[in-house]
Amino acid sequence: MKPDFYFVRGLILGCFMVVAxxxxxxxxxxxxxxxxxxxxxxxxxxxxxxxxxDGDCTACHEQVxxxxxxxxxxxxxxxxxxxxxxxxxxxxxGRKLTVHAPVAEGDCLSCHDPHGSNQGPKLLPTxxxxxxxxSNCHDSAMFTEAFGHGPAVAGACTQCHNPHEANQLGLLAxxxxxxxxxxxxxxxxxxxxxPIIHTAVKDSSCTAxxxxxxxxxAKLLSQEIEAVCMExxxxxxxxxxxxxxxxxxxxxxxxxxxxxAAHFSQHAALLAQxxxxxxxxxxxxxxxxxxxxxxxxxxxIAGKSHLHGPLQDGQCSACHDPHGSxxxxxxTGPYPASFYHPYTTGCYDFCLQCxxxxxxxxxxxxxxxxxxxxxxxxxxxxxxxxYKGRSCRACHEPHAANLEKLMxxxxxxxxxxxxxxxxxxxxxxxxxxxxxxxxxxxDRENPVDYQK
Amino acid sequence: xxxxxxxxxxxxxxxxxxxxxxxxxxxxxxxxxxPTPPRIQFLTGIGDSRDVEGSEAELSLFSVNAVQKEExxxxxxxxxxxxxxxxxxxxxxxxxxxxxxxxxxxxxxxLKGDFGPGKLKKPINLTTGPEGNLYVADTGRKQVVAxxxxxxxxxAYGPGYDMKPVDVAxxxxxxxxxxxxxxxxxxxxxxxxxxxxxxxxxxxxxLERLYLATNMELTRQGLLYVANAGSGSIIKLDRDGxxxxxxxxxxxxxxxxxxxxxxxxxxxxxxxxxxxxxQNVQLFNxxxxxxxxxxxxxxxxxxxxxxxxxxxxxxxxxFYQQFAAPGFDLEQVILVVNQVGRYKVNIYGLGKMQGIDxxxxxxxxxxxxxxxxxxQLKKR
Numbered sequence: 014m015k016p017d018f019y020f021v022r023g024l025i026l027g028c029f030m031v032v033a034x035x036x037x038x039x040x041x042x043x044x045x046x047x048x049x050x051x052x053x054x055x056x057x058x059x060x061x062x063x064x065x066x067d068g069d070c071t072a073c074h075e076q077v078x079x080x081x082x083x084x085x086x087x088x089x090x091x092x093x094x095x096x097x098x099x100x101x102x103x104x105x106x107g108r109k110l111t112v113h114a115p116v117a118e119g120d121c122l123s124c125h126d127p128h129g130s131n132q133g134p135k136l137l138p139t140x141x142x143x144x145x146x147x148s149n150c151h152d153s154a155m156f157t158e159a160f161g162h163g164p165a166v167a168g169a170c171t172q173c174h175n176p177h178e179a180n181q182l183g184l185l186a187x188x189x190x191x192x193x194x195x196x197x198x199x200x201x202x203x204x205x206x207x208p209i210i211h212t213a214v215k216d217s218s219c220t221a222x223x224x225x226x227x228x229x230x231a232k233l234l235s236q237e238i239e240a241v242c243m244e245x246x247x248x249x250x251x252x253x254x255x256x257x258x259x260x261x262x263x264x265x266x267x268x269x270x271x272x273x274a275a276h277f278s279q280h281a282a283l284l285a286q287x288x289x290x291x292x293x294x295x296x297x298x299x300x301x302x303x304x305x306x307x308x309x310x311x312x313x314i315a316g317k318s319h320l321h322g323p324l325q326d327g328q329c330s331a332c333h334d335p336h337g338s339x340x341x342x343x344x345t346g347p348y349p350a351s352f353y354h355p356y357t358t359g360c361y362d363f364c365l366q367c368x369x370x371x372x373x374x375x376x377x378x379x380x381x382x383x384x385x386x387x388x389x390x391x392x393x394x395x396x397x398x399x400y401k402g403r404s405c406r407a408c409h410e411p412h413a414a415n416l417e418k419l420m421x422x423x424x425x426x427x428x429x430x431x432x433x434x435x436x437x438x439x440x441x442x443x444x445x446x447x448x449x450x451x452x453x454x455x456d457r458e459n460p461v462d463y464q465k
Numbered sequence: 466x467x468x469x470x471x472x473x474x475x476x477x478x479x480x481x482x483x484x485x486x487x488x489x490x491x492x493x494x495x496x497x498x499x500p501t502p503p504r505i506q507f508l509t510g511i512g513d514s515r516d517v518e519g520s521e522a523e524l525s526l527f528s529v530n531a532v533q534k535e536e537x538x539x540x541x542x543x544x545x546x547x548x549x550x551x552x553x554x555x556x557x558x559x560x561x562x563x564x565x566x567x568x569x570x571x572x573x574x575x576l577k578g579d580f581g582p583g584k585l586k587k588p589i590n591l592t593t594g595p596e597g598n599l600y601v602a603d604t605g606r607k608q609v610v611a612x613x614x615x616x617x618x619x620x621a622y623g624p625g626y627d628m629k630p631v632d633v634a635x636x637x638x639x640x641x642x643x644x645x646x647x648x649x650x651x652x653x654x655x656x657x658x659x660x661x662x663x664x665x666x667x668x669x670x671x672l673e674r675l676y677l678a679t680n681m682e683l684t685r686q687g688l689l690y691v692a693n694a695g696s697g698s699i700i701k702l703d704r705d706g707x708x709x710x711x712x713x714x715x716x717x718x719x720x721x722x723x724x725x726x727x728x729x730x731x732x733x734x735x736x737x738x739x740x741x742x743x744q745n746v747q748l749f750n751x752x753x754x755x756x757x758x759x760x761x762x763x764x765x766x767x768x769x770x771x772x773x774x775x776x777x778x779x780x781x782x783x784f785y786q787q788f789a790a791p792g793f794d795l796e797q798v799i800l801v802v803n804q805v806g807r808y809k810v811n812i813y814g815l816g817k818m819q820g821i822d823x824x825x826x827x828x829x830x831x832x833x834x835x836x837x838x839x840x841q842l843k844k845r
Contacts, residue, residue, distance in 0.1 A: 375707045
């Protein structure tokens with residue numbers, strides 16, 4: 014036990030002596046390296062490298078000649094070359110997926126001043142704006158587009174990039190979407206909760222549409238919004254361009270975002286609201302802004318007992334193509350623009366894509382319509398009349414009505430007049446007293462003899 | 466010793482006379498043949514009542530008649546077939562009978578009401594109505610004869626009209642008799658039997674008017690498909706007689722017909738046409754495009770032999786599944802009548818083999834076709 018006791022006591026005493034002598038030796042070094050005459054600038058550095066502050070010059074430098082200053086050449090040299098010198102104290106870089114080129118080359122001094130900086134911490138020649146430092150190597154053109162990203166404009170490059178190494182491409186500190194939603198928390202919340210996510214967001218990174226530093230278009234879009242969307246949705250663009258009847262909404266400044274959300278939505282097709290609400294946001298109000306105003310469809314629908322099938326499901330796009338079409342009123346199929354248009358194969362295909370395609374085909378039928386007198390097809394009689402075939406609008410409302418089969422109560426627009434139908438339904442037929450002809454009845458079971 | 470020889474001879478004769486049992490082929494017969502993924506399998510066949518009732522009697526060495534449950538019932542020259550629930554009805558033209566077969570119950574009987582006022586003379590085709598009643602087109606009686614679900618005679622349609630009804634269809638209001646002598650479909654009021662109208666001669670295109678029409682099907686979509694032997698095509702009519710189109714023409718190419726016979730639709734809007742000249746069945750989709758064909762001559766089993774009527778059903782698939790090869794899942798059962806040969810009814814199953822990605826195979830095939838013929842790329 015005794016020998017151990019003396020050994021420990023001696024060791025503690027020895028350590029105390031060494032520690033007690035250290036300040037005196039450092040001070041002695043500073044006094045000797047950085048005096049009023051020699052290396053005086055090192056005393057005035059605001060943010061000094063720790064060894065400099067401690068006066069521990071030999072942590073990095075070692076004297077290689079007996080005399081200092083030497084008569085010729087340098088009397089001191091670095092104890093290690095390049096990054097090896099730094100790695101004596103600092104953790105070593107270079108193990109991650111991407112390594113900043115100066116780090117890989119061991120050229121720490123391309124960014125850092127080894128003794129310290131008067132501008133900011135981390136031995137960098139700047140307080141917070143890294144623009145100048147990074148632009149020494151990186152092309153500054155990417156920061157100079159019309160719309161700048163906040164961190165890039167402020168020179169807060171390290172907000173997104175790790176300056177030494179990272180496991181993401183571009184030295185990004187996190188995966189791209191994580192990185193962006195780290196600040197853009199509203200997007201993060203939406204992406205987490207919305208049922209519909211834009212494929213570009215889901216399967217690509219934010220940079221599929223946005224420039225991260227600066228961009229020529231608002232919202233940091235890499236191109237004008239329409240061009241960005243057409244990168245993937247080119248078919249829609251081509252169709253819209255070729256369409257004979259164009260949708261004005263596509264040509265508003267908001268372009269695609271007039272109707273669609275960019276990142277996520279609660280509604281199909283990334284619509285910003287339920288489909289019908291999106292449409293009625295323009296087509297649901299009285300329009301006094303033009304000579305040929307938009308029709309107020311909301312007024313047409315309100316309070317009506319019978320809605321057209323697609324509208325019952327809140328769908329406008331079943332009948333109208335929102336990106337434009339070759340058919341009147343952007344309908345999804347052929348339908349005559351005029352009041353009179355005799356039926357020929359194909360010209361009423363818009364209506365017949367849902368309604369029986371043989372509705373107007375045969376003069377006699379017991380199958381395709383209940384609007385018949387015995388077998389006489391009264392739809393055929395009205396529409397297929399080759400001299401004066403009436404289009405569907407002569408009797409039916411397109412959106413809503415208070416009568417079954419969307420029979421028009423008020424009547425169709427006919428110049429200055431609205432032609433009423435005065436349709437009355439019976440169990441086996443009905444009657445009309447329209448503005449077009451005298452009262453006529455029809456009966457499927459016991460046909461009316463019109464010759465009498 | 467001579468006694469023993471005679472005994473063996475007798476044994477040989479008895480076993481030799483016994484018809485083979487209802488066939489479960491050892492090697493499954495598929496259409497199309499490998500390496501194309503299989504879509505139709507020949508499941509089994511019915512030759513006579515033994516194939517239905519079981520084979521207890523067949524190997525009886527000592528007393529055939531004693532062991533047989535009932536008298537052996539055979540077909541002479543069957544033509545039409547229809548399926549309703551678990552029942553199959555098969556018309557036999559020469560014997561003037563209709564067989565009522567229930568495979569699940571192993572029962573083979575002759576139609577109960579086939580006597581007195583319900584006596585059949587030459588039944589050609591037959592069908593069941595929505596209510597389950599049986600309607601038989603009888604060219605001997607020149608009438609359509611109706612029986613209830615139990616097989617009891619109900620009434621006849623067409624007395625006095627001197628028609629030659631070769632096929633029949635029925636909906637909830639009307640009975641449609643395909644009259645070969647008038648080349649028309651005569652429509653009768655189902656309730657009172659009165660003639661309502663005659664359909665099939667109003668088409669603008671003469672080739673779409675009925676001529677020597679032999680078979681007819683009222684599809685689940687309410688359309689009448691008629692096998693028109695005169696033009697070698699299938700003519701589609703609505704129930705008002707309006708012609709909605711036609712497909713096929715006389716010939717021996719794909720989608721063409723030599724002697725079109727039985728026609729049938731299935732629940733997936735596919736359409737089947739039997740051809741007695743080609744001795745096969747061709748399948749079409751709802752756009753009248755040929756999908757495939759099966760039953761061509763030359764196979765040990767599974768070939769058709771002067772085929773006539775056809776019925777397609779997706780009822781009772783569980784029962785028929787036992788005849789299918791392992792892993793081949795049935796979607797439809799196709800019953801085709803042979804007028805001659807061992808099996809008078811060939812039973813096929815339309816289905817898919819588990820583990821085969823049919824869609825991928827068809828996509829690849831289409832791609833290969835496109836590469837081989839770039840013009841196809843433009844067309845499709």
